[in-house]
Amino acid sequence: MALLEVRDLSVTYSPRDSAAVRAVDRVSFEVHDGEFVGLLGESGCGKSTLGNAVLRLLDRPAAITGGTIRFDGQDVTTTPEDDLRSLRWVDLSTVFQSSMNSLNPVITVRRQFADTFEAHSDALGNDLDVDARATELLEMVSLDRSVLSRFPHELSGGMKQRVALALALALEPRFVLLDEPTTGLDVVVQRDILDRLRVLQARLGFAVLFISHDLGTVMELADRVMVMYAGEIVEDQPAAEMVTRHLHPYSAGLLGSYADPRDQVVEVEFIPGRPPDLSQPHAGCLFQPRCPVAVDACRTVHPELLPASLGQVRCLLVEQSGDARVVLEKAAELRRRDQVFAAGLSERADAEPVLVVDGVSKVYKTRRGLNTTLTQAVDDVSFALRPGQVTALVGQSGSGKTTIARILTGVERPTAGSVRFKDEPVDHLGRGALRKYRRHVQLVFQDPFSALNPTRTVAYALSRPLRNHLGLTGAEARARAAELLETVGLSPADQYLDKLPHQLSGGQRQRVVIARALAPEPEVVVADEPISMLDVSIRAEIIALLDQLVRDRGIAMLYITHDLLSARLLADEVMVLNQGVMVERGPTLDVIAEAKDPYTRKLLAAIPRPGARDIA
Amino acid sequence: MLYFVRRAGFFLATLWAAVTLNFLIPRLQPGDPAQAMLNRLQGETTAVNPAQLEAIRKLLGTPDGNLLSQYWDYLGAICTGHFGVSYSYFPYTVTAMISSALPWTLILVGVTQMLSFAIGTLLGAWAAYRRNSRVDSVITLGSTFVGTLPFFWLALLLIFVFAITLNWFPDGGGYGGGSSPSWTWLFVSDAFQHSVLPAVALLITGPIGWIIGMRNNMVQTLGEDYARLARAKGLPRRRIALTYGARIAILPNVTGFAIALGSLLGGTVLVETIFNYPGLGRLLLEAVSNKDYPLMQALFLFTTIGVLTANFLADVTYGFLDPRVRRAEAV
Ligand SMILES: Nc1ncnc2c1ncn2[C@@H]1O[C@H](COP(=O)(O)OP(=O)(O)O)[C@@H](O)[C@H]1O
Ligand code: SF4
Ligand SMILES: [Mg+2]
Numbered sequence: 001m002a003l004l005e006v007r008d009l010s011v012t013y014s015p016r017d018s019a020a021v022r023a024v025d026r027v028s029f030e031v032h033d034g035e036f037v038g039l040l041g042e043s044g045c046g047k048s049t050l051g052n053a054v055l056r057l058l059d060r061p062a063a064i065t066g067g068t069i070r071f072d073g074q075d076v077t078t079t080p081e082d083d084l085r086s087l088r089w090v091d092l093s094t095v096f097q098s099s100m101n102s103l104n105p106v107i108t109v110r111r112q113f114a115d116t117f118e119a120h121s122d123a124l125g126n127d128l129d130v131d132a133r134a135t136e137l138l139e140m141v142s143l144d145r146s147v148l149s150r151f152p153h154e155l156s157g158g159m160k161q162r163v164a165l166a167l168a169l170a171l172e173p174r175f176v177l178l179d180e181p182t183t184g185l186d187v188v189v190q191r192d193i194l195d196r197l198r199v200l201q202a203r204l205g206f207a208v209l210f211i212s213h214d215l216g217t218v219m220e221l222a223d224r225v226m227v228m229y230a231g232e233i234v235e236d237q238p239a240a241e242m243v244t245r246h247l248h249p250y251s252a253g254l255l256g257s258y259a260d261p262r263d264q265v266v267e268v269e270f271i272p273g274r275p276p277d278l279s280q281p282h283a284g285c286l287f288q289p290r291c292p293v294a295v296d297a298c299r300t301v302h303p304e305l306l307p308a309s310l311g312q313v314r315c316l317l318v319e320q321s322g323d324a325r326v327v328l329e330k331a332a333e334l335r336r337r338d339q340v341f342a343a344g345l346s347e348r349a350d351a352e353p354v355l356v357v358d359g360v361s362k363v364y365k366t367r368r369g370l371n372t373t374l375t376q377a378v379d380d381v382s383f384a385l386r387p388g389q390v391t392a393l394v395g396q397s398g399s400g401k402t403t404i405a406r407i408l409t410g411v412e413r414p415t416a417g418s419v420r421f422k423d424e425p426v427d428h429l430g431r432g433a434l435r436k437y438r439r440h441v442q443l444v445f446q447d448p449f450s451a452l453n454p455t456r457t458v459a460y461a462l463s464r465p466l467r468n469h470l471g472l473t474g475a476e477a478r479a480r481a482a483e484l485l486e487t488v489g490l491s492p493a494d495q496y497l498d499k500l501p502h503q504l505s506g507g508q509r510q511r512v513v514i515a516r517a518l519a520p521e522p523e524v525v526v527a528d529e530p531i532s533m534l535d536v537s538i539r540a541e542i543i544a545l546l547d548q549l550v551r552d553r554g555i556a557m558l559y560i561t562h563d564l565l566s567a568r569l570l571a572d573e574v575m576v577l578n579q580g581v582m583v584e585r586g587p588t589l590d591v592i593a594e595a596k597d598p599y600t601r602k603l604l605a606a607i608p609r610p611g612a613r614d615i616a
Numbered sequence: 617m618l619y620f621v622r623r624a625g626f627f628l629a630t631l632w633a634a635v636t637l638n639f640l641i642p643r644l645q646p647g648d649p650a651q652a653m654l655n656r657l658q659g660e661t662t663a664v665n666p667a668q669l670e671a672i673r674k675l676l677g678t679p680d681g682n683l684l685s686q687y688w689d690y691l692g693a694i695c696t697g698h699f700g701v702s703y704s705y706f707p708y709t710v711t712a713m714i715s716s717a718l719p720w721t722l723i724l725v726g727v728t729q730m731l732s733f734a735i736g737t738l739l740g741a742w743a744a745y746r747r748n749s750r751v752d753s754v755i756t757l758g759s760t761f762v763g764t765l766p767f768f769w770l771a772l773l774l775i776f777v778f779a780i781t782l783n784w785f786p787d788g789g790g791y792g793g794g795s796s797p798s799w800t801w802l803f804v805s806d807a808f809q810h811s812v813l814p815a816v817a818l819l820i821t822g823p824i825g826w827i828i829g830m831r832n833n834m835v836q837t838l839g840e841d842y843a844r845l846a847r848a849k850g851l852p853r854r855r856i857a858l859t860y861g862a863r864i865a866i867l868p869n870v871t872g873f874a875i876a877l878g879s880l881l882g883g884t885v886l887v888e889t890i891f892n893y894p895g896l897g898r899l900l901l902e903a904v905s906n907k908d909y910p911l912m913q914a915l916f917l918f919t920t921i922g923v924l925t926a927n928f929l930a931d932v933t934y935g936f937l938d939p940r941v942r943r944a945e946a947v
Pocket of ligand 1: 013014015021023042043044047048049050061278
């Protein structure tokens, strides 16, 4: 008998002011004692909803509308809250998606442990030494006992996440649900936490349901992987099987977005389009509009989840052909036509640089009371940006990447050294000249959600730079805005011009931000981690767009990131920054394949390699 | 700790600024402000006696006097409670007038404010605890409805029903006509009788804001991840509601409450006028309508000090309740 048994579970959101959404649709699966199961899918596919339903934590307007959940043989689908309490945390615990906010802000870490123990004193006995046990738990996640007397806001994101993990293990549960437990953390920190998790799971033997949109990690950690799309499970296979012989076109699409940046030729794929609107009924396969191998029947017949290979798959083609390999090959071939982005070895001729940074240093003075501390943010850095080429700037948070970006755009003046744009010394420009200069150097930010004013339409966002820098107004500006949208792949543009940011997906928003940066026809673009907030499945799409723009328009780009795979795909040259000093630099493949700097090596190690566990 | 020292320093600095402004503003007028005021007074009445002149001089200064020594005298007068003689209640001093009115207001409005806050917070928390239930609807809709009624209308309705029609309570005043304030049982019970209707009026409208504020804050905090995690941890419902809901939701209300207490004087004018109650609010109204400048100035100074003190207390309590501000500011 399985530890967790979910049968035909459906969850519906019925908001008061809009149509009901069937976020989870007749989902069935099992998790066995000690098993590590991954649940994969883009955002909005219903993963968190399913997780909350399993934990019986759904709140209005969500409700379970069908099916059963059994834990250890006991049906808990409708068990009243008071009876669930003895099960909670003792047997089932969890780490939430955003643990940034899952600790009570007004009580210390010690109290958060203590009230967990108090709530289960019947199971634990009253004479438990809270401090000793909490210390032991914190040590398991590599935290010091001094954390106990701190408040959540005094901890970094990574520390909070460790505390959340330690809390989840406090009562030695049999099942832990992890909902994107490391999303939003620095890659190296993510890596540390996940390694820790794997060790602990092996040692303590709890079962895990690990939810993520980051399939590299899932593949690497899990024994079995389930892929969820639009509220349904579409494939369920052992992890090794999923890596090498996945059957569903959606799984293939997700897996395609990973590659090893050290390979001679790196290819990533993406799945164009977005998941369907679940408040509408759909006949046929839900993936059909995005499926590269769809046949006619897919439009009318809804496939069932049927046994295939070592697991189960929901796809008509697999159902019909029986031989899954054929389907896969066909899919791969079709995808390659237009949904692959590859970085090869092509060398580009060196053009004259547009922007030259020569021996730039920046020292920040911070005054606290009478003491003045000097921080060397950037130390003697030199490089040049050339038209049609991308230079990646890689480094840990705090290594000075953003300071360099600010110096390039003239927001900050260097303490020493010079920045030249063509013949102009950027570090000596007056206010008026600086405004003119900014037209040529545009920024694309990390967070597409806060970069756009939520109350203004896309057309307005684009019209601003068109008016300020090019003097275009009215119909002329609108026509140009439409052109820009087409350039960034938002086509037909008429559909997007009058939309507000919240009506767009994350990827679409980032495209609008890019269009806005292109509006004044800049010669230099500084992109500060433009894809780190996006779903893995659409990152490749944005990279492909940036690449195309750079080549077609002869833009010189500085690409700031800590994702080496995207650097490899996009950049001609990589620079690695460590505490303000440039420690490594050279053609992308050389730097990545033979990384010497410890931070670069750490970053490389942090890139998930699906299936690496089998090889190791 | 640093947080509290800082707050105290800030409080003393603003207090000093307020007191000094109170001193400077009348003196910034051109000419001799005391003479100007005397002229105004003499236009309306016949006699201005020397004591009044002296009081006004002290308050407003002489045109040729040394500003610094005047300032010194003024500070001394404030510290010892010498605000001069009231013009409209001559020969009573301003201090005497204020100290006889103060207890009435403190007891009536102070007590009802605190009760309102307690009742409002409790009802709001209860509504949030039972959100989307019938209890919640009754509390939320009820308080929204009561909130739309004008205060004076409610007060007059109470007087009409309970004082005039049923004759259960007196229709106004602080105590019966024959008696005079003293600590006798008779007087106290009489005063209590008189305070019932204004207190009820205040207690009907007072909690509304706290109810709605508390409910909305707490519904929000209970929806936060930490409250959901507490549920997942199997904490008892009540524990979650207190430590993960009410404890955090009450924070903004605490500041609001301290500020409301500080600006108590403004709110009392209406109720004391309607119920003809002998407190500070009515005193202020009379001071204004009689152009009793010494009294007005003292009352304004009191109000300012009240608001500042309340803000200071709010900051201090907030610092105790919310570790985030305490440490964030200490950096
Ligand atoms: N409060 C809500 N009201 C209505 N629909 C919601 C609500 N929360 C989530 N949904 C819908 O449920 C679906 C699944 O969301 P979620 O479970 O958060 O997905 P995931 O965790 O895979 O990103 C989405 O389509 C989303 O639009
Ligand atoms: S059923 Fe058809 S549309 Fe759906 S995944 Fe299979 S081939 Fe594609
Ligand atoms: Mg989610």
